[in-house]
Amino acid sequence: MTQYMDVHHGMRGITEEQLRQAHTADLAIQQEEGVHFQQAWADPESGTVYCLSEAPSAEAVQRIHERTGHKADEVHAVPLSVR
Amino acid sequence: MTQYMDVHHGMRGITEEQLRQAHTADLAIQQEEGVHFQQAWADPESGTVYCLSEAPSAEAVQRIHERTGHKADEVHAVPLSVR
Structure with a gap:
C-alpha cells in the first residue's frame, strides 16, 4: 500500500x-477498492x-471519488514522507 | 494557530x-516564526x-522555507480538516 495525496480545485466556499x-x-465505500x-x-x-x-493505486482512489461525485483533479502517489 | 498546506513543484527525483x-x-529554525x-x-x-x-500566518511558513532555500510555490491555509 502506498500513500496518495489527491487534490480538488474549484471548491471555493x-x-x-x-x-x-x-x-x-x-469512507462508506472505500473498502470496495481497498482504499483507506x-x-x-x-x-x-x-x-x-x-x-x-x-491505497493500492491512484486509479482506486479516483474510482471512489468518482462514485461519490467528487472526482479529484490530481492524484499523486507520495511514497516519501517525514515527520 | 491555523493549519497550512504548502506545495513545492519542480522537485522531480x-x-x-x-x-x-x-x-x-x-524544523531547526521554525520556532523563530512560531511555525510547527x-x-x-x-x-x-x-x-x-x-x-x-x-503557523500564525502563511507568510511565517514562507519565511522559514525561504531561509532554508526552498520557497514554496503555494501556501494555503486549511482551516477545515476531517479524519
Whole structure:
C-alpha cells in the first residue's frame, strides 16, 4: 500500500459540514477498492481540498471519488514522507 | 494557530534523504516564526512536495522555507480538516 495525496480545485466556499459529508461518503465505500482515506484538509478561500489516503493505486482512489461525485483533479502517489 | 498546506513543484527525483534534510532544516529554525511543521510528503515522479504545518500566518511558513532555500510555490491555509 502506498500513500496518495489527491487534490480538488474549484471548491471555493466549502464548509466544514460539506467537507465532512464528502469525506463520510468516501469512507462508506472505500473498502470496495481497498482504499483507506486518512485525512482531508480544505482551504475554502482558494477552493482547494487535499485528501491523504493509503491505497493500492491512484486509479482506486479516483474510482471512489468518482462514485461519490467528487472526482479529484490530481492524484499523486507520495511514497516519501517525514515527520 | 491555523493549519497550512504548502506545495513545492519542480522537485522531480527528490529522494527520501533530500526530503528529510529539507524538513530537518525547516524544523531547526521554525520556532523563530512560531511555525510547527507537522509532516511532509513527496511525489518524486511529478516532483511535488506537500508540507503540513501549524503557523500564525502563511507568510511565517514562507519565511522559514525561504531561509532554508526552498520557497514554496503555494501556501494555503486549511482551516477545515476531517479524519
